[in-house]
Amino acid sequence: MKTVEKVVNPVRRAGEQSPGKIYNEKLKVRARREWRGVRDTFYDYTRWLYLMSVLGRFIVVPRNIKGFFRYRWMMSYLFVPHGMDKFTIGLRDEALRIAHTSFNFVIADVTQAIANCFRGDRRVGNDKAYSDKCVITDENSMVTFMMGFDTDKVHTILREVPTMFASNIFHQFNVMHYLDIAQQYGIPGDVCPMPEAEAGISIEDDFCVLGCCAVQNNTTCDGSLMGNGIIAKRLEREYGLPTFQLATPLRHKEPDVLDYAAREIKEAIAFVEKHTGEKWDWDVYFTAAKRVNDATRCRIAQMEINSTPYPQFFGAAFSLYNDTNYMGNSGRNADFVAKDHKLLALAQKGYEAKRMYAREYRHRCIVWGVQPQYCIDMLYWMVQCWGVMPLTDMLSVINTEMIAEVDTPENREQAYRDMAMLNMEMIMRNHTHGGYKVLVDELWELCEQMNADMVMMWEHMSCKALTGMHGQFEEQARARGIHIMWVSHDLCDPRVFTRQAIRDQVNSYMRTVLREEPLDPSLEIIPDNEAY
Amino acid sequence: MSKIAKIPLILLGIVLGFFVVTFIVYFFNLDMKATAMLEPILEKWYDRLEHNQYI
Numbered sequence: 001m002k003t004v005e006k007v008v009n010p011v012r013r014a015g016e017q018s019p020g021k022i023y024n025e026k027l028k029v030r031a032r033r034e035w036r037g038v039r040d041t042f043y044d045y046t047r048w049l050y051l052m053s054v055l056g057r058f059i060v061v062p063r064n065i066k067g068f069f070r071y072r073w074m075m076s077y078l079f080v081p082h083g084m085d086k087f088t089i090g091l092r093d094e095a096l097r098i099a100h101t102s103f104n105f106v107i108a109d110v111t112q113a114i115a116n117c118f119r120g121d122r123r124v125g126n127d128k129a130y131s132d133k134c135v136i137t138d139e140n141s142m143v144t145f146m147m148g149f150d151t152d153k154v155h156t157i158l159r160e161v162p163t164m165f166a167s168n169i170f171h172q173f174n175v176m177h178y179l180d181i182a183q184q185y186g187i188p189g190d191v192c193p194m195p196e197a198e199a200g201i202s203i204e205d206d207f208c209v210l211g212c213c214a215v216q217n218n219t220t221c222d223g224s225l226m227g228n229g230i231i232a233k234r235l236e237r238e239y240g241l242p243t244f245q246l247a248t249p250l251r252h253k254e255p256d257v258l259d260y261a262a263r264e265i266k267e268a269i270a271f272v273e274k275h276t277g278e279k280w281d282w283d284v285y286f287t288a289a290k291r292v293n294d295a296t297r298c299r300i301a302q303m304e305i306n307s308t309p310y311p312q313f314f315g316a317a318f319s320l321y322n323d324t325n326y327m328g329n330s331g332r333n334a335d336f337v338a339k340d341h342k343l344l345a346l347a348q349k350g351y352e353a354k355r356m357y358a359r360e361y362r363h364r365c366i367v368w369g370v371q372p373q374y375c376i377d378m379l380y381w382m383v384q385c386w387g388v389m390p391l392t393d394m395l396s397v398i399n400t401e402m403i404a405e406v407d408t409p410e411n412r413e414q415a416y417r418d419m420a421m422l423n424m425e426m427i428m429r430n431h432t433h434g435g436y437k438v439l440v441d442e443l444w445e446l447c448e449q450m451n452a453d454m455v456m457m458w459e460h461m462s463c464k465a466l467t468g469m470h471g472q473f474e475e476q477a478r479a480r481g482i483h484i485m486w487v488s489h490d491l492c493d494p495r496v497f498t499r500q501a502i503r504d505q506v507n508s509y510m511r512t513v514l515r516e517e518p519l520d521p522s523l524e525i526i527p528d529n530e531a532y
Numbered sequence: 533m534s535k536i537a538k539i540p541l542i543l544l545g546i547v548l549g550f551f552v553v554t555f556i557v558y559f560f561n562l563d564m565k566a567t568a569m570l571e572p573i574l575e576k577w578y579d580r581l582e583h584n585q586y587i
Contacts, residue, residue: 027565027568028568028571029561029564029565029567029568030561030564031561032559032560032561033558033559033560033561035559041559045554045555045558045559048558049554049558052563069577070581072578072581075571075574075575075578078567078570078571079564079567081563081564082564082567181585185585185587203585203586203587204583204585205583205584205585205586206583230587234586238586532568
């Protein structure tokens, strides 16, 4: 089997050594916050104050209070600080600052998204002039087709992000109510619970209703397609919102699909122009394209740092930040540029100082498959408990090509192809669809590139896209001498696999197959199944 | 001591008081513990709301 050199941390971590002590089975939250030494505890405290200020500024707006009491999913946002604590377990120094810088920014972005939803919502803010310039898109939709619209004139509302995706990060039981609603209406329980919960939210009439039109994307699976149909029906027939179906080719590595995909993008843009009354602006597009390229360069640099023995930006915060920046932003918001560079500077500083975030790194791991790591502190736990360093995850392995960023007649035509390429290779489509090469072969290339000796395969038991490849992964991992650790889960339905049931699969593999002992035994069993 | 000379001391006292109180809330996770107590009440509120369920 392939082995990597064990890296031992020569520096004793500041503050407490075993974060397992802060969990308490009688509480749904942590017993207390982690003691990280004076400097890092003070830093964490100041970021907690910042989060409190973000939440406070949001809730003092009367329409936001009205929205809070109207929508059940808003309850999750009371637990934002708890969610942040999940993503900083055991972290110190630069990694702590990176997690806060990235995730605090995502939280501020989501808070703004909720405020925007409530402003236009017919039941809450009912600002009609604002709503008439809003375009609703899917949670799993890449918003490249909005890159050329001035953000002051046309507003992109990814209303499923705050309603389902982000709310589930802070409260693991939050979407169970909506899953039950969907299943009461006969939706089968064996589809992915993410689109199923979105369908349940629509059935329950718990989405904000705003906008002049909507764009839906044929995203990734049977569940998404089913959910989109239910949601579109309500949008069009009940709320009178015309809904465009952006049909994106799934075999995105085939060159002959690009022309078709570019035509679809053109039609989506024409649809938005027609309903908003605003025109596509090439200056705005190419400014956004420059930002997309800049974000791509920063992400490649972060991956290069993670290829060394001293990874810095890792875990769920890495994935969530990339997800928000690449897919939800797509170069439209200039604030991401400064954050990208700040995060890169922090990572470079940590790398130069050879910072480590556990006593030792025993394994270098690629996290692959459909991942539930947002509602569980799994990736940080792996490092702290077993010394398994997650170098990157499947959803963060996205486009590395530069797109045209100079306004010329040729590049205007190329721009449609670039937007189509980004859209086809968006998160959750770029590896789960596109064939054998992107799902299986690219994993082994990545193991080589990042010097990984282990793959943690998230096996989402309701996801049909990956289960068919199980045997291929097993066979090829064996041939290459890569440890492959299967970890089953059911994404955002904790009734099927609890947090400890998920962790126990890693515990069993590490003890019985690799015959290793945990770095921190206080973390092997954590009483947090009932915690938010 | 003149009133003006006392202002920095009063400000310092306010800042220190704010720090001590908020740090205790932060470190002992009192914010989240209090929120967790609110959750069952909010659940009942949301359960009482009427919804136009439709598929």
